[in-house]
Amino acid sequence: MKPFMLPFTVSALLASVPALAAIEYEDQQKLHDIAAAVSPDRIEQDITKLVSFGTRHTLSETESDTHGIGAARRWIKAEFDAISAACGGCLEVYYQSKVISGEPRIPNPTEVVSVIAIQRGEVDPDRYVIMSGDIDSRVSDVMDYTSESPGANDNASGVAGTLEAARVLTKHKFAGSIVYAALAGEEQGLFGGKIMAEQAKEDGWRIKAVLNNDMIGNIEGVNGVINNTTARIFAEGTRMDETPEDARRRRFTGGEVDSPARNLARYIDWMADRYITNLDTMVIYRLDRFARGGHHRPFNDLGYPGVRIMETNENYNRQHQDLRVEDGIVYGDTIDGVNFDYAAKLTALNAVTLASMAWAPTPPTKVSISGAVSPDTTLTWGATSPEEEELVAGYRVYWRHTDAPNWEFSRYVGDVTEYTLENIVIDNYFFGVASVSEDGFESPVVFPGPAGAFGE
Structure with a gap:
């Protein structure tokens, strides 16, 4: 019997297609150490201290040392100051404020005051990643600024996580800058985030990530599910600052699921898989919960990559509720509804991502792609800045099937600004490029064109 032979055309085709390269990644012990350093006790x-202020409503008391949002923000600033003192003054700590009035939820002139702490990078200090939580709390009536409003999970948990991340990360030095933000005015209209985002734009901040932590401590859902092993990452698709020309280009080249926010979310998901024990993150293709909002949105509005990190199972009996018992149901956002180990787990996820x-x-800039009516796909990108020349070892090209949620294949291509994937057809995959440091740290993947750009 003659040996079986494939027809020449098929065998030649198979021989011409390279084996797809599974993603390789260099494990970083420093990130394992950072995750382990986060303390549930702290x-x-x-959270206990923040709850003790009685209410942190944006319109509440500002003169008392023990009650209201004024006392809360002064305590937060003192904590950042103490963290800075412990690291030899490595944080720039300041209040950021603006008087808001004439708004539905802030009708009278009110100073909205956030607390910002910046840990300057040593190589490229004008490049920023941000972690935030919200200072303010509320009860059922959003205008009720006198009733007790503990806000233990919403959102003392996010502020406590931000403080703890600062304690852990200030023990290290970084190439880029890290910002820890306790933002005010969220419940009254996202004002703290708006003030910060607008000031960052005015000051020319090159923001590569905004991690908004809003409710990271609840594991018992109103649906009866108890689960401390999952978290959600909300990430918008088409970017808010897209121009008509950008939209036309995206229609023909793709990018609806590859905004910088989406690729930031994929990056965080990778961090969870690699460094956070027993945590699976759900990347949700939506700006926020259905028809709801959070403090990452003002940054998204101005074109910055921002996501919301939070618990998977919300308990609406503990959100925006007067403290009461009704028909046997206990309502209110009290500290007994917070799981501190879970809050630490999500804080660790933030910390390793920021680090x-x-x-x-910095993520590659000016990424472009070509390869129409060709068997090959070519990616090009801009050279790194002079500040980062010694930091960059090279670049890694990524690709995935168009219906795959996460990057599937990659190839390290060295310190070049152009690379051709031979016999990888542009029509069948989505593509991107990441920067790689000398010690193996990678940036998020950048999708080609304005749809995926992380900014200059």
Whole structure:
């Protein structure tokens, strides 16, 4: 019997297609150490203190040292100051404020005051990644600024996580800058985020990530599910600042699911898989919960990559509720509804993401792609800035099937600004490029064109 032979055309085709390269990644012990350093006990102490102020409503008391949002923000600033003192003054800590009035939820002139702490990078200090939580709390009536409003999970948990991340990360030095933000005025209209985003734009901040932590401590859902092993990452698709010309280009080349926010979310998901024990993150293709909002949105509005990190199972009996018992149901956002180990787990996820991005080079800029009516796909990108020349070892090209949620294949291509994937057809995959440092830290993947750009 003659040996079986494939027809020449098929065998030649198979021989011409290279084996797809599974993603390789260099494990970073420093990130394991950072994750392990996050303390549930310290988070519990901070949430307990924030709850002790009675209410942190944006319109509440500002003169008392023990009650209201004024006392809360002064305590937060003192904590950042203490963290800075412990690291030899490595944080720039300041209040950021603006008087708001004439708004539906802030009718009378009110100073909205956030607390900002900046840990400057040593190589490229004008490149920023941001972690935020919200200071303010509320009860059923959004205008009720006198009733007790503990806000233990919403959102003392996010502020406590931000403080704890600062304690852990200030023990290290980074290439890029890290910002820790306790933002005010969220419940009254996202004002703290708007003030910060607009000031960052005016000051020319090159923001590569905004991690908004809003409710990271609840594991018992109103649906009866108890689960401390999952978290959600909300990330918008088409970018808010897209121009008509950008939209036309995206229609023909793709990018609806590859905004910088989406690729930031994929990056965070990778961090969870690699460094956070027993945590699976759900990347949700939506700006926020259905028809709801959070403090990452003002940054998205101005074109910055921002996501919301939060618990998977919300308990609406503990959100925006007067403290009461009704028909046997206990209502109110009290501290007994917070799981501190879970809050620490999500804080650790933030910390390793911030550290990885701050140690990695800036994401590639000016990424473009070509290959129509060709068997090959070519990617090009801009050369790194002079500040980061010594930081960048090279670049990694990524690709995935168009219906795959995460990047599937990659190839390290060295310190070049152009690379051709031979016999990888542009029509069948989505593509991107990441920067790689000398010690193996990678930036998020950047999709070609304005749809995926992380900014200059």
